[in-house]
Amino acid sequence: MTDEGVRCALMRGGTSKGAFFLADDLPADPRARDDLLLRIMGTPDPRQIDGVGGAHPLTSKVAIVSPADGPDRDLDYLFLQLGVDTPTVSDRQTCGNLLAAVGQFAVARGLLPAGPDHTTARVRMTNTGGLATTTFPTPGGRVDPRGTTAISGVPGTAAAVQLDFADTEGSAGHGLLPTGQVRNVIDGVEVTCVDNGMPVVVARAADLGITGYETVEELAALGPRVESLRTKAGKLMGLGDVSATSVPKTTLVAPPRTGGAICTRTFIPVRPHTSIGVLGAVSVVTALLMPGAVGHDLLSPHDPVEVEHPTGKLAVTVELDGPRVRRAGVIRTARMLFDGTVFPRPTD
Numbered sequence: 001m002t003d004e005g006v007r008c009a010l011m012r013g014g015t016s017k018g019a020f021f022l023a024d025d026l027p028a029d030p031r032a033r034d035d036l037l038l039r040i041m042g043t044p045d046p047r048q049i050d051g052v053g054g055a056h057p058l059t060s061k062v063a064i065v066s067p068a069d070g071p072d073r074d075l076d077y078l079f080l081q082l083g084v085d086t087p088t089v090s091d092r093q094t095c096g097n098l099l100a101a102v103g104q105f106a107v108a109r110g111l112l113p114a115g116p117d118h119t120t121a122r123v124r125m126t127n128t129g130g131l132a133t134t135t136f137p138t139p140g141g142r143v144d145p146r147g148t149t150a151i152s153g154v155p156g157t158a159a160a161v162q163l164d165f166a167d168t169e170g171s172a173g174h175g176l177l178p179t180g181q182v183r184n185v186i187d188g189v190e191v192t193c194v195d196n197g198m199p200v201v202v203a204r205a206a207d208l209g210i211t212g213y214e215t216v217e218e219l220a221a222l223g224p225r226v227e228s229l230r231t232k233a234g235k236l237m238g239l240g241d242v243s244a245t246s247v248p249k250t251t252l253v254a255p256p257r258t259g260g261a262i263c264t265r266t267f268i269p270v271r272p273h274t275s276i277g278v279l280g281a282v283s284v285v286t287a288l289l290m291p292g293a294v295g296h297d298l299l300s301p302h303d304p305v306e307v308e309h310p311t312g313k314l315a316v317t318v319e320l321d322g323p324r325v326r327r328a329g330v331i332r333t334a335r336m337l338f339d340g341t342v343f344p345r346p347t348d
């Protein structure tokens, strides 16, 4: 764990990509760790040219995995969102996409014994305290990323990774409806602020003067309005000043138009998402299932709920029991892209 090089695997989890580390391979002191990670990713720089970051929030991510320190789980997973052009490292959210790769990484590092056919592991998302169960194929006791599952936003097919969530309500510590209300009005726009694994502000696309079917490029102009909405929502949600943090996200909803249950356009936090995050989608669907929530009337209910996004659809299962969440799950794919030693940019 020196500037000489750090053991690291680059992994795709769902529609995100990140650098995976064992906790023991990084400095224990969070400030030293974050400084090292910024130099590994090449942040701050819009192109991250001198690091392994991919010049987008979806590819400027880090997962730190360790053996569980409690009896109810097998692994602990800490997610860090690194800025691209700003030197920020945030632990205020988890990432359900990178979560899909945690089991494969743990098997590769010898933290998790592989089953003869499939491997199931309980993973604590230490950012939020939520638990996830991940199941993925390990034929003959080895990880095999090949398979027939296609997910929107990723070319080709791969082995399915099933993710089931528990205890994700109120991931930021302020409950499923963190403002205490199912609807609020911010900047003259009706919103529902929800948190079932990811704090999200849900609004109707039409209320921001767009159709909700725009391309990612067309949505970029909405950045300042989204920032105003989400920073005010952050205060109402008990999150304080969120101007420098990656949550809450904002999702604009519109009637479905490609056979799904709802159409979405998501901002992370102000840059348009090319698809939608896993726990982001779980949170949005949770809101839309609640009578009185913004967009409830736009949802065409199915099970699973197919969430349309700019590059396809994401199917999520959410079961509510009145105002409580009984179950949530999603299918992803993941694979290791390389495994080796990463060299951080030297300190000046």
Ligand code: NQM
Residues within 6 Å of the ligand: 015, 016, 057, 058, 094, 095, 096, 097, 098, 198, 246, 249, 268, 276, 277, 278, 279, 280, 281
């Ligand atoms: O919501 C993007 C992603 C994510 C996070 C983001 C995620 C989730 O697409 O669980 O997966 O919200 O920044 O990877």
